[in-house]
Amino acid sequence: MDHFLYRDGILHAEDVSLTDIAAQVGTPFYVYSTATLERHFGLFTEALSGMEHLVCFAVKSNSNLAVLKLLGEMGAGMDVVSGGEYRRAIAAGVPGDRIVFSGVGKTREEMRLVLSQGIRQFNLESEPEMRALSEVATEMGVTAPVTVRVNPDVDARTHAKIATGKSENKFGIPISRAREVYAEIAALPGLDAVGIDVHIGSQLTDLEPFRQAYTKVAELTRELRADGHDIRRLDLGGGLGIPYERSNDAPPLPIEYGQVIRETVGDLGCEIEIEPGRLISGNAGIMVTGVIYVKEGEGRDFLIVDSAMNDLVRPAMYEAHHDIVPVVEPEPGVDQARYDIVGPICETGDTFAKARDMAPLKAGDLVAFRSAGAYGAVMASEYNSRPLIPEVLVMGDQFAVIRERPTYEEMLERDTIPAWL
Numbered sequence: 106m107d108h109f110l111y112r113d114g115i116l117h118a119e120d121v122s123l124t125d126i127a128a129q130v131g132t133p134f135y136v137y138s139t140a141t142l143e144r145h146f147g148l149f150t151e152a153l154s155g156m157e158h159l160v161c162f163a164v165k166s167n168s169n170l171a172v173l174k175l176l177g178e179m180g181a182g183m184d185v186v187s188g189g190e191y192r193r194a195i196a197a198g199v200p201g202d203r204i205v206f207s208g209v210g211k212t213r214e215e216m217r218l219v220l221s222q223g224i225r226q227f228n229l230e231s232e233p234e235m236r237a238l239s240e241v242a243t244e245m246g247v248t249a250p251v252t253v254r255v256n257p258d259v260d261a262r263t264h265a266k267i268a269t270g271k272s273e274n275k276f277g278i279p280i281s282r283a284r285e286v287y288a289e290i291a292a293l294p295g296l297d298a299v300g301i302d303v304h305i306g307s308q309l310t311d312l313e314p315f316r317q318a319y320t321k322v323a324e325l326t327r328e329l330r331a332d333g334h335d336i337r338r339l340d341l342g343g344g345l346g347i348p349y350e351r352s353n354d355a356p357p358l359p360i361e362y363g364q365v366i367r368e369t370v371g372d373l374g375c376e377i378e379i380e381p382g383r384l385i386s387g388n389a390g391i392m393v394t395g396v397i398y399v400k401e402g403e404g405r406d407f408l409i410v411d412s413a414m415n416d417l418v419r420p421a422m423y424e425a426h427h428d429i430v431p432v433v434e435p436e437p438g439v440d441q442a443r444y445d446i447v448g449p450i451c452e453t454g455d456t457f458a459k460a461r462d463m464a465p466l467k468a469g470d471l472v473a474f475r476s477a478g479a480y481g482a483v484m485a486s487e488y489n490s491r492p493l494i495p496e497v498l499v500m501g502d503q504f505a506v507i508r509e510r511p512t513y514e515e516m517l518e519r520d521t522i523p524a525w526l
């Protein structure tokens with residue numbers, strides 16, 4: 106459930122009409138719903154109730170400071186994967202002891218930054234990284250809390266570009282080597298192994314891979330404890346999928362996911378951390394765009410819209426489906442037109458959808474891409490010198506621009522022409 110519904114024939118974000126936002130900020134833009142963000146965060150809190158836990162929002166899915174502040178104030182922790190994301194979490198008021206640091210390529214500079222300002226734990230992904238962190242922490246005279254991200258060699262049954270838990274993926278340390286690695290951590294100065302981390306992929310629509318991975322983590326917890334390690338925290342990653350197509354079966358609910366956690370690792374007495382991104386932010390956001398032209402092609406019509414693959418890359422990059430709906434609600438029973446929905450960028454990959462049936466549209470009409478709150482704005486670029494599009498946050502009947510559309514001057518000013526040219 107989200108808070109983007111038709112009211113009096115116009116699509117609204119909570120109590121705000123999208124035509125009003127479009128009139129004020131221009132198209133295209135992203136808009137997020139506070140109530141949906143709150144609701145989705147609450148679903149995880151509920152799913153893990155009775156277990157000591159921290160829900161660490163995956164900042165990579167939506168890193169706007171206003172979104173992070175909203176979730177942080179609800180008690181969320183943050184999962185960050187770069188010094189930039191860490192700075193965002195801190196700037197949004199989230200304390201370091203609620204921030205976990207993931208990612209395969211943490212630099213020494215990033216390690217120094219987070220150790221000086223506070224961190225809940227590093228999720229280590231390789232032995233060279235483990236040794237580098239030991240050196241950095243020792244130089245600084247501090248102890249770094251760490252987990253090891255284990256790669257459980259489980260098939261997440263999702264798109265190949267976002268599956269991470271198979272042995273061929275670049276992530277984590279093979280679970281078969283985990284005992285050796287924890288032994289080395291115990292022997293190294295500056296590191297304290299507080300738990301185990303796992304993340305097997307994103308947009309999972311089946312609970313079985315989670316069950317398999319978490320069962321392996323539970324076995325490993327027992328083994329490591331028998332080896333003398335004080336494993337007290339389990340970071341179970343993110344990845345629970347969302348419904349992108351209203352017409353399809355809905356993926357499992359957070360409460361069902363919570364049940365898998367309870368059944369697999371619930372009896373270990375560990376504090377549970379999870380790192381959901383998409384399930385919290387995905388359906389809390391939409392992208393609104395205007396139709397520039399309706400072009401009649403041979404055997405097909407193109408809806409040419411004013412957003413493009415640089416604004417929302419998911420269809421081009423993962424063949425992802427987004428429901429696309431008109432902002433003005435069509436009359437019931439109106440004859441459907443069939444469109445290829447494309448952006449203005451000069452490559453064929455700039456196609457959002459093929460052969461979509463929808464009510465006939467004309468130049469100037471507005472359409473909304475649903476489920477665009479996760480991995481939308483954060484993956485945008487300025488390809489074709491198209492400035493990044495604004496982000497808007499709605500709460501009830503209020504809305505605010507939470508990232509301005511940059512001017513063309515600002516975009517050009519970032520380049521410098523050398524004096525010798």
Ligand code: LLP
Nearest residue numbers: 163207304307308343344380381382383480
């Ligand atoms: N934790 C780690 C270590 C991750 O790598 C990710 C996502 C998450 C948590 C959050 O996963 P989520 O709950 O959002 O599924 N750009 C792609 C998705 C990439 C996901 C990368 N890692 C897309 O647009 O589908």
